[in-house]
Amino acid sequence: MVEKRLAEQDEVETCFLKKANTTFTKEDIRSFFNEQIWRSEFQDKVQKSIANSGPYNWGTIKELMDDTLLRQVRKEVLSEIAFTKKETDIYKVYQSGDLANLSGLDWDDLSRLPSLHKLRAAIYSQEFRDVISKVTGCGKLSGLKTDMSINSYTKGCHLLTHDDVIGSRRVSFILYLPEPDKVWKPEYGGALRLFPSVVPNVPHTDYECKLVPQFNQIAFFTVQPGLSFHDVEEVRVDKHRLSIQGWFHIPQKGEDGFIEGEQEKTESMSTLNQLQSKELQEFDAPKCTRKDLPREELSMLEPSKPLTEAETQFLKKYLNPIFLEQEVYKKLADRFIKESYLEVQSILNDSFASTLKESLRDVEINEPTPQRSTDVKAPWKIAVPPHKQRFMYIEHTSNDVNNNNNNNNTVEKSPASIADSKLCELAKFLASVEFKRWLRIVTDLIPTSENVLVRRFRPGNDFILATTTEPQVARSPEEENVLLEATLNLTPTASNPKNWESGEFGGYELCMVQPSSDDGLEQDDPAIYRSNKEGDEDSVLHTNQCKWNSLILMVRDPSVLKFIKYVSINAKGSRWDIDCSWNVRSMGDEEDD
Incomplete structure (x- = not known):
């Protein structure tokens, strides 16, 4: 690789x-x-x-x-x-x-x-x-x-x-x-x-x-x-x-x-x-396995109906109210359907965002950043192996610390900080039926499985090298052979864009088209990011610098490579985000029928 x-x-x-x-x-x-x-x-x-x-x-x-x-x-x-x-x-x-x-x-x-x-x-x-x-x-x-x-x-x-x-x-x-x-x-x-x-x-x-x-x-x-x-x-x-x-x-x-x-x-x-x-993937962590949504959740997502008053009130606990106005999220939907990509800034409401930002900065300023795997304590784990990736993560679905192959970090439960509690609360919200209902309206896609991961990329340590999805994303004829992916950017130091916008300190997410077989490279080679070559700019689809309170939505097919650039030791702080991915069905055919 x-x-x-x-x-x-x-x-x-x-x-x-x-x-x-x-x-x-x-x-x-x-x-x-x-x-x-x-x-x-x-x-x-x-x-x-x-x-x-x-x-x-x-x-x-x-x-x-x-x-x-x-x-x-x-x-x-x-x-x-x-x-x-x-x-x-x-x-x-x-x-x-x-x-x-x-x-x-x-x-x-x-x-x-x-x-x-x-x-x-x-x-x-x-x-x-x-x-x-x-x-x-x-x-x-x-x-x-x-x-x-x-x-x-x-x-x-x-x-x-x-x-x-x-x-x-x-x-x-x-x-x-x-x-x-x-x-x-x-x-x-x-x-x-x-x-x-x-x-x-x-x-x-x-x-x-x-x-x-x-x-x-x-x-x-x-x-x-x-x-x-x-x-x-x-x-x-x-x-x-x-x-x-x-x-x-x-x-x-x-x-x-x-x-x-x-x-x-x-x-x-x-x-x-x-x-x-492929035989050694048992040593990879996190597994990032998307879990099937329960049948009762699917039944709530399938009808094409506006959000109810109860759903709207629940979403307002976390989302900026402007994005719950019907005219606004219809505009978002038009843009997403046209481009298969959408950035929503100031996605969280002021109250929740303010509390979260304060707690994250408190962690960065007043707590030593874990450097080695043995320094990382629950509920956090370390992504491995380092010739593919390294970052801290929390899996929102497990309160117990399971499936920790090759993490080499302590797995005993420990009291969660305010920041950890808020991040886990937000991850749980992103996995809620109510949020997926909002997501369905904005994307015109029906989630059928999901994976939600809280991540921290530490300065001088962390990155994800370029990889694709599995070649066959769809698990049944009803599913599209794409993933719906979301990155909720939560980097508090990025509230001042000058800290990250140059890209000098890394931490950015980049998506690009995988080289074709015409390049003489294997179609399933997991990643040749070839910058500084003539015409290479054309292969880059999106580059997203670290942001605060910004949601990126995109449809990703198996030809698209994605990576998180190594975060420099001289960065102003960690890159924080919540990464989500869903298998999806299109509801366009059903509506046409």
């Missing part, structure tokens, strides 16, 4: 196949490194450290390169390399252009990047590849297929959890180039974080260890399908975390160590993992 999104980036910008560089002698190559790299005792020490590492085998070497050379590389990069902002559901980073033709440049061009040219030749040299092979025990590495880019992580940049399994990759490496002679402190962010796996292909929601990068330090690990999960922590400050990211690949045809069919087998691993993921 994640790896395919990263693969497209690699194919376009960083991956290339060419003959090994022969410009430098063996002595030249050795001189480009710190001489300790070539000592057997040093290699043995690194090898032992990797063998004893966790959560999976990985290693790091400080002062890897010749110090003077690497300082020159950094200067060249900052003065000669252009960086482009790349942002999708999984990452935000500034990246260099294609480095594939460095060796193919004429001397006038190459003279601008001589140190970078030396560095790339050194990294992919036979000598250094032999060292990496020895200390990791990974086997032979290709000198023909090289794969490297330069990344600049500045304030707000991040890369979410993934295992790096794409194509023929065998070893992943990151060579760090933050400002030399200055310590990169843990509070700056930007650390490499490694995640253990609950079972293969299911990472734990909390990282086990992290590496705070320093100048001239390399981190590396063998790429292991379903196990080598890692991320890059968001950079929190206005500092420049420069790095060279790359991979060593399995040997290509004609190289020592080449095995016929090995590349095809390796390249199939991502697809295999996608197939296996």
Whole structure:
């Protein structure tokens, strides 16, 4: 899922196949490194450290390169390399252009990047590849297929959890180039974080260890399908975390160590993992299973009748009275039927909204935000696994805390805060027959099942990666093959739009059309959000920034991808919302008949 999104980036910008560089002698190559790299005792020490590492085998070497050379590389990069902002559901980073033709440049061009040219030749040299092979025990590495880019992580940049399994990759490496002679402190962010796996292909929601990068330090690990999960922590400050990211690949045809069919087998691993993921859905939480509405509720929804006085009075406890005026909700209905999409601002009445807003801000200001899964207490749970999603949630249908697979958080009941009580009360209202009656009038659709979820997306933690619905949404011929979805936005800090409207701090909900088979991508691939590509704007259907007291209604078919962008650590507060989805029947045919 994640790896395919990263693969497209690699194919376009960083991956290339060419003959090994022969410009430098063996002595030249050795001189480009710190001489300790070539000592057997040093290699043995690194090898032992990797063998004893966790959560999976990985290693790091400080002062890897010749110090003077690497300082020159950094200067060249900052003065000669252009960086482009790349942002999708999984990452935000500034990246260099294609480095594939460095060796193919004429001397006038190459003279601008001589140190970078030396560095790339050194990294992919036979000598250094032999060292990496020895200390990791990974086997032979290709000198023909090289794969490297330069990344600049500045304030707000991040890369979410993934295992790096794409194509023929065998070893992943990151060579760090933050400002030399200055310590990169843990509070700056930007650390490499490694995640253990609950079972293969299911990472734990909390990282086990992290590496705070320093100048001239390399981190590396063998790429292991379903196990080598890692991320890059968001950079929190206005500092420049420069790095060279790359991979060593399995040997290509004609190289020592080449095995016929090995590349095809390796390249199939991502697809295999996608197939296996269906079997691993038992580890997903929340399940978001839509429950059938009771027959008596359906019978109350089916007649096409105006709201009764009793229903209107009940709805007024929560809804803004203006949206209960017949002329107003008929206008809403006309707009929704025309566009299959509707935003209703100030949906809650002033009294309820004011109390809820005050209680939510009290939580954000006066209570510590849970950071790890063990900090999360009932009635809240943690959405898992983190290579798909992470956020706090409450399922409105369960007062007992059941079905908590892989949440790793305490499940005992605890006294609910005012905010929790108000959120649960509101979720119960959204599941009421009266609200669904109002919904039916506005949408011209009859709900037949429902799921309602209270959610909190914490700064520096939470997101949902792009996914579609199941291909077959309709469960019977009577149902439409779409979902009716609602997002009640309840982010109190968004009452000042300037806090969120730029999108800089994430937290926005984005819907886009899934790539078609004409793009050469699998139709059921759960998500390639390809921003910054020509024409990509046309595929984006809706982008909704964090809002306060705003209801979004939309009809979503299986071709539409949706995600919630990672919320920056520098956001003014959490994103709060209530997410609802319903299977539906159309009542148009009945009325026509």
